[in-house]
Amino acid sequence: MSSQSEPQVLISRQEIEAMVKKLAAEISEHYHDKSPLLVGILKGSFIFMADLVRLLDFPLEVDFVRLSSYGSGKESSGEVKVVQELSTQVRGRDVLVVEDIVDTGRSVAFLMDYLQKKEPASLKLCVLTDKPSRRQVPVTIDYPGFTVPDKFLVGYGLDWDEKFRNLPDICTLGDD
Ligand code: 5GP
Ligand code: MG
Numbered sequence: 001m002s003s004q005s006e007p008q009v010l011i012s013r014q015e016i017e018a019m020v021k022k023l024a025a026e027i028s029e030h031y032h033d034k035s036p037l038l039v040g041i042l043k044g045s046f047i048f049m050a051d052l053v054r055l056l057d058f059p060l061e062v063d064f065v066r067l068s069s070y071g072s073g074k075e076s077s078g079e080v081k082v083v084q085e086l087s088t089q090v091r092g093r094d095v096l097v098v099e100d101i102v103d104t105g106r107s108v109a110f111l112m113d114y115l116q117k118k119e120p121a122s123l124k125l126c127v128l129t130d131k132p133s134r135r136q137v138p139v140t141i142d143y144p145g146f147t148v149p150d151k152f153l154v155g156y157g158l159d160w161d162e163k164f165r166n167l168p169d170i171c172t173l174g175d176d
Helices: 013-031 046-053 106-116
Strands: 007-011 037-042 061-067 082-084 094-102 122-130 143-147 170-173
Touching: 013 046, 013 094, 013 122, 013 143, 037 046, 037 106, 046 061, 046 094, 061 106, 094 106, 106 122
Parallel strands: 037 061, 037 094, 094 122, 122 143
Antiparallel strands: 007 170, 061 082
16 A cells, blocks of 8 residues: 555656657757747746757757746646746747646646747647646647646656655655
8 A cells, every 4th residue: 555645656767758859859850940949837847848958959048937836735726827937038939838737728828828929930839748637728739748647746847835846757646
């Protein structure tokens, strides 16, 4: 029996590495001559972003945006706001949003709409893990990684109450 809140590996670091390589290859094919701006959503995407950009061997820029937190627990309040702005001009740029997980879709749908209003040359979305069974707002993922079950995930950047971001594997908690 697993004890409560003991992380159980769902996606191993080796599987993550292979997926990040696959996504990087697809992204390279499209963006190698475009000098894109990669926009990560803090805090969860920081590890995925770090691994992804090291596999991209062409000029690019990285920026981060922080959206309003859904609180310290597992449930979303529904409302999304920008709490830390980009420091890069988006107008005319080829923008790729990099996100760790899409659940209800609210965060990413909000951000794509928010960035589209800044008139980028193009705007696409790369997501490492997707929980389609939880979707409330439609989202088009241009570069999708893993489809995951409706379980609360931690590790590889994902937290529970700010803990577990440093786990190298993507895990479920024992009580989920
Ligand atoms: P959405 O707006 O799609 O409902 O949720 C997106 C955000 O909720 C993610 O960026 C993440 O911060 C949080 N979230 C959703 N599902 C999970 C999960 O399984 N684990 C963790 N740690 N965060 C999640
Ligand atoms: Mg996130």
